[in-house]
Amino acid sequence: MARTLNNCPAPAKINLFLHVIGRRADGYHLLQTAFQLLDRGDTLHFSVRGDGTIRRTTEVAGVAEAEDLVVRAARLLQSATGTSLGADIGIDKILPMGGGLGGGSSDAATTLIALNHLWETGLDRRALMGLGVKLGADVPFFIFGTNAFAEGIGEELTALSTPKLWYIVIEPGIAAPTAAIFSDPELTRDTKAVRITDFPEATNQFGKNDLQVVATKLYPPIDEALQWLRQYGDARMTGSGACVFCAFSQENEADEALQAARKTGRSSWKAWKAQAIEHHPLSHLLGR
Numbered sequence: 001m002a003r004t005l006n007n008c009p010a011p012a013k014i015n016l017f018l019h020v021i022g023r024r025a026d027g028y029h030l031l032q033t034a035f036q037l038l039d040r041g042d043t044l045h046f047s048v049r050g051d052g053t054i055r056r057t058t059e060v061a062g063v064a065e066a067e068d069l070v071v072r073a074a075r076l077l078q079s080a081t082g083t084s085l086g087a088d089i090g091i092d093k094i095l096p097m098g099g100g101l102g103g104g105s106s107d108a109a110t111t112l113i114a115l116n117h118l119w120e121t122g123l124d125r126r127a128l129m130g131l132g133v134k135l136g137a138d139v140p141f142f143i144f145g146t147n148a149f150a151e152g153i154g155e156e157l158t159a160l161s162t163p164k165l166w167y168i169v170i171e172p173g174i175a176a177p178t179a180a181i182f183s184d185p186e187l188t189r190d191t192k193a194v195r196i197t198d199f200p201e202a203t204n205q206f207g208k209n210d211l212q213v214v215a216t217k218l219y220p221p222i223d224e225a226l227q228w229l230r231q232y233g234d235a236r237m238t239g240s241g242a243c244v245f246c247a248f249s250q251e252n253e254a255d256e257a258l259q260a261a262r263k264t265g266r267s268s269w270k271a272w273k274a275q276a277i278e279h280h281p282l283s284h285l286l287g288r
Ligand SMILES: C[C@@](CO)(OP(=O)(O)O)[C@H](O)COP(=O)(O)OP(=O)(O)OC[C@H]1O[C@@H](n2ccc(N)nc2=O)[C@H](O)[C@@H]1O
Pocket: 015, 018, 027, 028, 029, 030, 031, 033, 099, 100, 101, 102, 103, 105, 135, 136, 137, 138, 139, 152, 153, 154, 178, 179, 182, 238, 239, 240, 241
């Protein structure tokens, strides 16, 4: 049995569009969104322990070990399967928290996939997605394996083909707490539902992000980053913010925008380039 899995990617996602179409009785919002995986993310390292202990071996600023989605994911898999094994888990964190890039959710999904493999607990993709939704609305997407159109609270997924574009992402230097955005009284919750056949392959040019109006009102740095990025095209916010992105079909155009973003002198900004990917990099560890 393999004892370690090092350098496991936990990719970022962006929401190409995000429509709020209603609200459930429990307060969770009904969404329609297109999830796009990027070739940038956190990196996790797993080592099996025979004593059943789950340990996070690296510090994550601002997140206590017991609260870390990685530790919670490992515990959830342990209790769902009854395995007596444990794990040491290291995280090289580069994705910002509260960025709308799904970093914590992706870390949790990578943990479920990697430990299910190392522990030989044999859960299939659907079963792992069912565990994932208990940790967060975005987690099932990262286990699903490909880009997706999502409905419900984000857990009803349909595979989506998207163009392999380049993206410039700006982290505006603030965190936007998801719950605060969703609970704002000015949030509109009545965008008309669409069908997957309604939007073109250039999904990045379809729809809008309904959370953007509230997020830019609460957090002006998001608006500032959007206004700057709009010189290159249809810039949008991802998820509940705070990161914003713009698509480029040519890598050299993305590079030019990246250099310009870094030259603005805004020390609070962090800008980077990523390419769209089609499959989750750990998808091969799960069958269809
Ligand atoms: C908005 C989205 C879009 O992809 O992403 P992020 O910006 O967080 O990455 C997701 O729906 C976020 O998913 P996730 O970050 O897993 O959220 P959760 O932990 O499940 O929920 C945090 C809080 O947001 C609110 N929430 C979340 C999802 C949803 N469909 N309706 C909600 O009202 C709830 O108040 C909940 O307590």
